[in-house]
Amino acid sequence: MVSRIKKRLAPVRGLIGLCVLLSACSSSKPATAPPAAPAPVLWGDMKPVVSVKELMKYMLDPASDFIFDAVKIETTRKGTVEKVPKTDEDWEKIRVGAVTLAEGVYLLKVPRPFAPAGDENNSTGPDASELSPKQIKAKLDADPVLWNAKIEALRNVGLEVLDIVKTKKTAELWDASYNLDQACESCHLQYWYPGDPALLQKVDRQLDELFGKSQPPGSRPRKP
Numbered sequence: 001m002v003s004r005i006k007k008r009l010a011p012v013r014g015l016i017g018l019c020v021l022l023s024a025c026s027s028s029k030p031a032t033a034p035p036a037a038p039a040p041v042l043w044g045d046m047k048p049v050v051s052v053k054e055l056m057k058y059m060l061d062p063a064s065d066f067i068f069d070a071v072k073i074e075t076t077r078k079g080t081v082e083k084v085p086k087t088d089e090d091w092e093k094i095r096v097g098a099v100t101l102a103e104g105v106y107l108l109k110v111p112r113p114f115a116p117a118g119d120e121n122n123s124t125g126p127d128a129s130e131l132s133p134k135q136i137k138a139k140l141d142a143d144p145v146l147w148n149a150k151i152e153a154l155r156n157v158g159l160e161v162l163d164i165v166k167t168k169k170t171a172e173l174w175d176a177s178y179n180l181d182q183a184c185e186s187c188h189l190q191y192w193y194p195g196d197p198a199l200l201q202k203v204d205r206q207l208d209e210l211f212g213k214s215q216p217p218g219s220r221p222r223k224p
């Protein structure tokens with residue numbers, strides 16, 4: 001051990017000697033930060049086609065089903081059946097979902113309307129449970145960093161699933177499916193139906209149905 005440390009120090013000592021010779025190598029000055037990397041440049045312009053709402057409905061939501069549907073407990077007349085991926089084709093579908101989510105979620109960085117023109121969401125009246133597109137936009141403008149954090153959180157789950165596809169560790173897919181749900185909901189509770197207790201309860205109930213009641217919030221539930 002000692003000899004290994006000594007060996008490692010040897011070249012350092014040589015370097016100190018070099019620094020004494022070359023006065024430019026001053027240690028009194030604080031190390032300056034490396035120059036900032038140039039801003040990433042896209043290969044071209046990005047123009048949205050649909051609203052956030054439609055991007056959810058026609059891209060991110062169906063993509064997530066490739067993962068949600070891959071592992072689940074189905075109750076049939078014969079009893080409960082555990083559905084897990086078995087064939088290469090099954091895993092390939094999961095990969096389609098993961099790639100679409102990981103890449104597609106970045107489309108939420110392209111400014112676009114939140115809902116189609118004239119669609120105000122369920123934002124008025126006594127049963128209003130959703131924010132209006134204008135209210136959602138105001139929230140984003142007030143804290144774009146948070147919006148991007150939610151995007152990255154979903155992307156991370158996409159990357160997690162891609163890793164699982166490589167190793168085919170089915171057990172980990174249950175966790176990932178739960179994490180996916182959390183990533184979607186944590187953005188929705190922030191921007192779409194914030195603080196709606198009824199909906200929050202519904203989400204919790206659904207999670208309970210999926211993973212059993214025993215899990216404290218924030219824990220990573222195991223296969224039921």
Ligand code: HEC
Pocket residue numbers: 052053054056057060061064101108114115121132133136147150151154180183184185187188191192
């Ligand atoms: C970065 C934030 C964010 C993430 C992450 C996110 N969503 Fe959304 N989602 C929204 C917002 C905002 C709306 C509401 C848009 C509106 O109606 O104006 C929405 C709406 C929806 C809708 C309603 C569409 C409709 O037709 O009414 C669905 C379904 C949906 N999201 C599914 C998902 C799923 C599934 C995931 C995860 C795989 C997900 N979302 C992740 C922000 C997000």
